[in-house]
Amino acid sequence: MKIVSLMAENQAPLGDLTVKSRLPLPLVRRKRKLLEDADSIGPVENTKRSRSEKPDVQVIESASGLEARGVAVTKAIHHLSDKSASSAVRKPTATVQPARSRAMSVRNGIGTSRSVFAGTVNSRHPPSSRPPLRGVKGSVTPETSTSGHFGASDGRKPGSSACSLVVSSTRTTHKSARGNQRPGWDLRGQIEDKNKVLIEYRNQIAFLENQKSHLERDVQEKSTVSSTRGKELEKLRQAFNEADNERISQRNELLRLQRYEVECCELQRSVAELSTAKSSLSIQLDCSQVHLQQKTDECLKYSLNIKQLEELVENLKNENAEKAEQIQSQEMERRRLHNIVQELKGNIRVFCRVRPVLKNEENSLEHIVLSENSITLEKTAESRTGRDKKEATRFSFTFDKVFSPLAKQSVVFEEISHLVQSALDGYNVTIFAYGQTGGGKTYTMEGPTKGPTARKLESRGMIPRAVSQVFLTAEELQVKGWKYSFVASFLEIYNDTIQDLLVSGASRHDYEIKHKPKTSRSSELYVTNLKYESVTSSEEVEMLLHKASENRSVAATAVNDRSSRSHSIFQLHIEGSNECTGQACFAILTLVDLAGSERLNKSQSCGERLKEAQAINLSLSCLAQVITALGHKDQHVPFRNSKLTYLLQNCLSGNSKTLMFVNLSPSYDNFNETLNSLRFAAKVNDCFIGTAQANKK
Numbered sequence: 001m002k003i004v005s006l007m008a009e010n011q012a013p014l015g016d017l018t019v020k021s022r023l024p025l026p027l028v029r030r031k032r033k034l035l036e037d038a039d040s041i042g043p044v045e046n047t048k049r050s051r052s053e054k055p056d057v058q059v060i061e062s063a064s065g066l067e068a069r070g071v072a073v074t075k076a077i078h079h080l081s082d083k084s085a086s087s088a089v090r091k092p093t094a095t096v097q098p099a100r101s102r103a104m105s106v107r108n109g110i111g112t113s114r115s116v117f118a119g120t121v122n123s124r125h126p127p128s129s130r131p132p133l134r135g136v137k138g139s140v141t142p143e144t145s146t147s148g149h150f151g152a153s154d155g156r157k158p159g160s161s162a163c164s165l166v167v168s169s170t171r172t173t174h175k176s177a178r179g180n181q182r183p184g185w186d187l188r189g190q191i192e193d194k195n196k197v198l199i200e201y202r203n204q205i206a207f208l209e210n211q212k213s214h215l216e217r218d219v220q221e222k223s224t225v226s227s228t229r230g231k232e233l234e235k236l237r238q239a240f241n242e243a244d245n246e247r248i249s250q251r252n253e254l255l256r257l258q259r260y261e262v263e264c265c266e267l268q269r270s271v272a273e274l275s276t277a278k279s280s281l282s283i284q285l286d287c288s289q290v291h292l293q294q295k296t297d298e299c300l301k302y303s304l305n306i307k308q309l310e311e312l313v314e315n316l317k318n319e320n321a322e323k324a325e326q327i328q329s330q331e332m333e334r335r336r337l338h339n340i341v342q343e344l345k346g347n348i349r350v351f352c353r354v355r356p357v358l359k360n361e362e363n364s365l366e367h368i369v370l371s372e373n374s375i376t377l378e379k380t381a382e383s384r385t386g387r388d389k390k391e392a393t394r395f396s397f398t399f400d401k402v403f404s405p406l407a408k409q410s411v412v413f414e415e416i417s418h419l420v421q422s423a424l425d426g427y428n429v430t431i432f433a434y435g436q437t438g439g440g441k442t443y444t445m446e447g448p449t450k451g452p453t454a455r456k457l458e459s460r461g462m463i464p465r466a467v468s469q470v471f472l473t474a475e476e477l478q479v480k481g482w483k484y485s486f487v488a489s490f491l492e493i494y495n496d497t498i499q500d501l502l503v504s505g506a507s508r509h510d511y512e513i514k515h516k517p518k519t520s521r522s523s524e525l526y527v528t529n530l531k532y533e534s535v536t537s538s539e540e541v542e543m544l545l546h547k548a549s550e551n552r553s554v555a556a557t558a559v560n561d562r563s564s565r566s567h568s569i570f571q572l573h574i575e576g577s578n579e580c581t582g583q584a585c586f587a588i589l590t591l592v593d594l595a596g597s598e599r600l601n602k603s604q605s606c607g608e609r610l611k612e613a614q615a616i617n618l619s620l621s622c623l624a625q626v627i628t629a630l631g632h633k634d635q636h637v638p639f640r641n642s643k644l645t646y647l648l649q650n651c652l653s654g655n656s657k658t659l660m661f662v663n664l665s666p667s668y669d670n671f672n673e674t675l676n677s678l679r680f681a682a683k684v685n686d687c688f689i690g691t692a693q694a695n696k697k
């Protein structure tokens with residue numbers, strides 16, 4: 001800036017020059033133009049100030065400006081040289097240069113043309129037409145100015161002080177020129193003045209060249225700085241990009257931190273809630289610990305008691321084991337004694353039961369005399385002469401037990417319960433009811449099937465009671481190591497044909513009696529196609545009995561409005577094993593409700609009923625034959641004469657305990673039927689069918 005201003009101030013010395021020493025006007029304009037060009041480059045300081053925003057571009061621009069300014073200064077120097085030279089050349093055309101001045105010019109090294117230059121200028125531009133100079137200080141002497149300028153100790157650019165020097169010296173020269181007006185004849189003086197002016201111009205040129213070199217160095221420096229700044233700029237750009245990326249990552253990190261902060265707030269709330277919960281739980285825990293401590297103390301007390309109790313239990317276990325062994329041995333003894341008693345009583349036992357008088361019956365019970373184990377039928381008849389009193393004919397029979405019409409079902413069962421017990425001990429047990437139609441067989445075996453007492457517990461017959469006892473006793477024997485399984489079947493023999501009572505009529509098959517293979521239990525019989533139902537409780541058995549009762553063939557007769565015309569046979573296969581002793585047993589409990597044994601003429605049967613009665617009588621006759629043969633110890637016992645005896649073979653042979661109920665009607669009208677039944681029962685009672693043996697392994 002100073003350079004520009006000083007360059008502008010160069011007009012002052014030009015203006016101050018005398019008419020003879022002033023530069024021609026085109027040169028001045030050219031110089032001004034150059035100065036304006038230099039000025040248009042812009043101030044260096046302002047450029048530096050603007051570099052703060054875009055340093056790289058400004059440096060480059062500054063360098064370019066300096067370079068332009070250098071070029072401008074160079075041009076100005078050339079112009080000045082050219083002008084001065086041209087002035088020097090034109091001088092001879094205007095004036096005649098004396099030989100002396102040329103000699104001085106040669107001696108001063110300026111040249112002849114320069115000494116003529118001032119005169120040419122002076123002739124074209126009078127001093128009065130020049131514009132006044134501003135800000136020029138003429139107090140600086142060339143000597144002081146030179147020393148102050150070239151030292152450049154004040155930090156300013158060297159060109160600015162140099163300009164001041166040139167301007168000051170020029171002004172001094174002009175002043176001396178103006179102050180000492182040479183007379184026209186003083187050519188020598190004028191030449192000296194011109195030489196002085198020329199020297200000043202040389203100084204100016206030197207100064208400008210100096211400026212130029214400075215500016216070129218500046219340009220070089222600026223270029224270097226520019227390239228350096230460009231590299232730095234590139235680095236800064238990279239750094240800026242990295243910083244920008246870093247800023248983005250930082251921003252993301254900030255967002256993440258903000259989210260964390262929100263989460264932290266939520267967590268803090270949760271922590272606060274949990275802390276509250278924890279405090280309440282701590283209180284509960286304290287209470288629980290106190291409670292636990294109390295319980296622990298109690299536990300310690302109890303543990304001591306438990307130890308004592310465990311010792312006691314151990315002792316009791318040992319005692320129990322001893323007791324169990326005793327029980328086991330006693331059980332075996334009981335069974336042995338029980339069997340002896342049964343043998344002493346006889347393997348076929350006969351119980352006689354007289355049913356109560358029914359509402360429509362008359363003349364009942366008067367002809368029957370009962371005792372505990374005997375029954376006597378009395379029949380009065382007119383004497384043959386007719387003059388004597390009526391004679392009483394007595395028929396007495398002795399049986400194992402005789403039950404009066406008042407005997408309840410429970411009492412009757414109590415007498416046979418020991419026999420049922422034998423079935424669990426491995427003995428085949430057969431209980432069958434024999435008697436005329438309406439004698440009370442079904443009532444005894446199954447219980448009442450209709451009326452107010454039907455299906456009442458106290459009215460239950462021998463079959464359901466025997467089944468209940470079997471299951472109850474089996475359960476009791478579990479503590480002795482016995483486990484039992486049960487299979488039930490229920491069939492009827494109608495017209496010497498087997499029917500399965502557990503299957504409804506539509507699905508019935510042909511049934512045949514067969515022996516099981518010898519690999520299984522010897523001489524065991526089974527019926528083909530018969531349904532053998534596994535049962536686990538007495539209730540299941542009762543359901544089967546109910547189903548069989550519904551399927552059973554019932555046909556009305558003149559004697560009994562509800563008379564069973566078939567033999568029904570219920571069998572419960574019992575299989576037991578003892579884990580403790582390793583014993584095993586198998587037995588069949590057979591409960592038979594025989595068909596009515598009345599005579600044909602009595603029942604007034606005909607047609608289908610007659611056929612039924614004949615089949616019934618035939619089978620009962622076969623039964624009588626078998627029993628007679630057993631009683632006579634015949635080698636051949638005709639078991640297979642009928643399906644009834646065939647099925648009862650195992651029950652009536654040696655390996656069985658058999659009980660027969662003979663059910664009697666109390667009616668005198670049935671006297672003969674009752675007598676026949678008693679005779680049949682007596683025959684059975686006299687039979688000895690050998691000693692029963694248990695089916696044990």
Ligand SMILES: Nc1ncnc2c1ncn2[C@@H]1O[C@H](COP(=O)(O)OP(=O)(O)OP(=O)(O)O)[C@@H](O)[C@H]1O
Pocket residue numbers: 354355356358405435436437438439440441442443444448560562563564565594595596663
């Ligand atoms: N001990 C008894 N107590 C009360 N009533 C009895 C008794 N015995 C039998 N009865 C009744 O006598 C009637 C005939 O009995 P039940 O039907 O049992 O004879 P049954 O011999 O089975 O005849 P069927 O051979 O025709 O089957 C029935 O009404 C029955 O209720």
